[in-house]
Amino acid sequence: MKVTGIVGSPRAAGVTTALVEKALQGARETGAETVLFNIQEAGIGGCMACYTCKDTGVCRQDDGMSQIYDALRSSSAVVIGTPVYMFTVTGQTKTFIDRLFPFLKPDFTSRLGSLPTLMIYTQGAPKPDAFAVAFDSIEKALSMLGLDTRRRMVAAGMSGEDLEGQGSLAGEALAAGRDLVSNSC
Numbered sequence: 001m002k003v004t005g006i007v008g009s010p011r012a013a014g015v016t017t018a019l020v021e022k023a024l025q026g027a028r029e030t031g032a033e034t035v036l037f038n039i040q041e042a043g044i045g046g047c048m049a050c051y052t053c054k055d056t057g058v059c060r061q062d063d064g065m066s067q068i069y070d071a072l073r074s075s076s077a078v079v080i081g082t083p084v085y086m087f088t089v090t091g092q093t094k095t096f097i098d099r100l101f102p103f104l105k106p107d108f109t110s111r112l113g114s115l116p117t118l119m120i121y122t123q124g125a126p127k128p129d130a131f132a133v134a135f136d137s138i139e140k141a142l143s144m145l146g147l148d149t150r151r152r153m154v155a156a157g158m159s160g161e162d163l164e165g166q167g168s169l170a171g172e173a174l175a176a177g178r179d180l181v182s183n184s185c
């Protein structure tokens with residue numbers, strides 16, 4: 001099976017990337033093939049609201065999202081990592097979510113079906129539930145689009161540059177990636 005990882009942090013060497021990479025490592029250890037995209041690096045424009053995709057299921061824009069559409073269509077599970085920016089996900093992550101519109105059929109079911117999804121949030125605030133309302137809302141939208149959150153991991157109090165000294169977080173992400181595959185087979 002294949003697992004697609006999506007990073008919504010502009011910092012390719014940041015904590016969010018490191019945790020998503022750990023989760024994908026866990027997925028590989030359980031036999032999955034993995035692929036990782038960084039939204040910022042992929043070059044993804046905002047949804048143009050042309051509604052072409054409603055009939056065709058295909059986005060008219062030809063940009064970094066094309067590869068991600070292909071990856072998602074051939075995946076059995078997904079890992080999405082995003083920092084919290086201004087009380088919600090980053091602009092990069094929101095742009096990615098908007099661009100999942102082609103997967104939404106006119107009857108509001110998903111062309112993707114329901115892919116098990118691991119959500120990883122990183123934030124400076126020390127309380128893991130500080131932005132739970134925003135996370136609930138994001139996951140509701142993702143669920144409608146075909147990405148069904150099976151587990152939410154929140155890395156709180158992330159003011160450092162990398163994962164060093166961040167306790168058990170790497171192990172937690174590794175285990176979550178393993179579980180994602182084990183429970184999706």
Ligand SMILES: Cc1cc2nc3c(=O)[nH]c(=O)nc-3n(C[C@H](O)[C@H](O)[C@H](O)COP(=O)(O)O)c2cc1C
Nearest residue numbers: 009014015016083084085086087122123124125158
């Ligand atoms: C523009 C900006 C806005 C942020 N807003 C929040 C916020 O609202 N709440 C919070 O807890 N942390 C906030 N942070 C901190 C990041 O969420 C945190 O440092 C995160 O771990 C960064 O992930 P990265 O290492 O992948 O870049 C913000 C950081 C930036 C750069």
